[in-house]
Amino acid sequence: MYCSKRDRKVAIIILIPFLAILFLFVYGFIGWSLRVSFSSWDSIVPNMKSVGLQNYIELFKTQRFRTDIRNTIYFTVFFIMICVVGGFFLSYLLYSTLKGEGIFRTIYLFPLSLSFVVTGVLWRWIFSPEVGINALYRMMGFKASFGWFTSTHRVAGFNVALIALIIAASWQYLGYTMAMFLAGLRGIPDQLIEVAQIDGAGEWMIIRKVILPIIKPITFSAMIVLGHISLKIFDLAYAMTGKGPAFVTDFPGLYMFETTFRGNHYNEGAAISIVMLLLVALVIVPYLATTLRGDAE
């Protein structure tokens, strides 16, 4: 893109205040958190004496934090899987066969307009073991005693209670992936599909060999967006379940909030947020790298 020297100068001048604010309030405070995470600031009074990696070592020894990390990983994997697979399925239905696309699109997209707090309160009542769908089952004569988000069962390190949270989160974001995929599908030239049909490819073959490769970039960016939402999840769990019995529905964000602002363990809170930052960076940095490389080409 061409722009004159003068334009560029003005652009930079206008950007400076925003860059300054960005560096101070984002990168400055990330740096500050990093410093606090190496300190012994364990009360209301700042104490910057460095203790090296001690806070991190103690953090990973804490049962609560280990549970949190496990919860985060399982939650992220299932959340992304359901949203991507389910979202593609819904968009394909709308794309190919279903009548009344407008209505269904709106229905699926609608939950996205809610905040996680609203979703959380809503699903808390639905899954509440005595008054929610358990009560419905009991009315129908079944013996329903599944604890949902209060269940303390665990299968291969996966806290069964997370199912309720995964359903709630997926319910909200399914429409988002659907919309993205639908846009992608609409962008595929009809000729391509027709050519494939003439060549004798069945529907399944077309999906696999034509559609999926074309919408791969969309899948990728949807996964990135969902991934960073679920790695940082706080509001949904805070509104819906809290940390749960034996931390079955706890996440690093909740732990960080409680330990820092209720317990004044500032060093521990900073260490948790740095770990969270690294987790998100693990997802975002490769994405940025590929995007930037793509732009350069």
Add this chain to the structure above:
Amino acid sequence: MQKKFFIVLLVLVVATSMVFAQGTKDQKKSDSLEIFSWWTAGGEAEGLDAMIKVFENRYPGIELINATVAGGAGTNAKAVLATRMQGGNPPDTFQVHAGHELIDTWVVSDFMEPITFVLKDAGYMDKFPSDVIDIISYKGEVYSIPVNIHRSNVMWYSPSLFKQYNLKVPSTWAEFLQAAEVFKRNGIPALALGDNESWAATHLLENVLLSSLGADGYRDLWQGKIKWNDSRVRDGLTTYTKILGYVNRDHAALANMDAAGYVAEGKAAINIMGDWAAGYYYSQGFEQGKDWDWAPAPGTSGVFNMLSDSFGLPKNAPNRDNVIKWLTICASREGQDAFNPIKGSIPARTDGDRSKYDRYLNAAMDDFARDTIVPSVAHGAAISEPWLTRVNDIMALFTTELNVDKAITEFQAAADRYAPK
């Protein structure tokens, strides 16, 4: 064109910053008093308003700023407060749990002024029980004025259920466990618990420990003078695990008030909860003696496990003189009798006007004047916040795993780190 745009932008930026500058100047206006609290709803907010009215009648010239921060059971407010205190911009006075929550967080770190003189000047020193003065003091100086007293060790029970199964209302945990067996056979949870926030479990445990250790042992435990592997502590923890065999199945999804409600609705036999439950029952139209009644928590008769909200004087408070006036009102009989009947708590003074309080509160006032007073753990009176958050985390695991040995190790580790040395 660009130049023009630039000038407009500049003007806008300057104008906005001037507006903000003006705003901060306005807040520091001459004769005002900022009261910082998380009392935003129901009886507490109305109670505070009533006390503020007493203040305004006495000092009409002073403008009161009622700064409240909602949400998170005070956690959000505490975060805001911490930022303001550390940034050298303290509110004139703020709500804080009396005892170690105030002392270990704000007094030890030298953010507060001693206010013994407020009580002395007004002649109120002997109006408060000496146990209470102990709880609000650090190194011989008083640091906050308690405006109310709540009791933690109360057992709420369903008279009709006990009558129906012809059982005696338990006065010890052993008696409770016997009765609980009968309730269990009939499909009724003996104990209603609502620990969707883990402090409710801590609340139950502190009162079980109070019964197994007695008042002195309980105080010593939370001052780090008794080890957690002491046999009485172990007994208490073991009792706790047995009690948990008789709780309602949905306890982890339930809020503490809902659990109290179970008792009045006849869905559970007893509930251990602070005496704000009485206010809840009255407000829901449940009848004392028929739907609910109360007794001290099993094994804690003669002991009053207290918690209290209080106000203090931060160093560098912008309107120090007004704070002192406010604190004097807080400590006065008139102020306390304005606040407490509405909040549903008893005054920290022992000379409250009995006619203003309901039946439960009158009984609580009798006990408060007579019993040994100990500070509550779950509500910040007995231990510091850093310690309490650890205790709550341990309880979240202990309530599920019921592993006494593991709990003892973890409680001791927390005590080693956070108990006063």
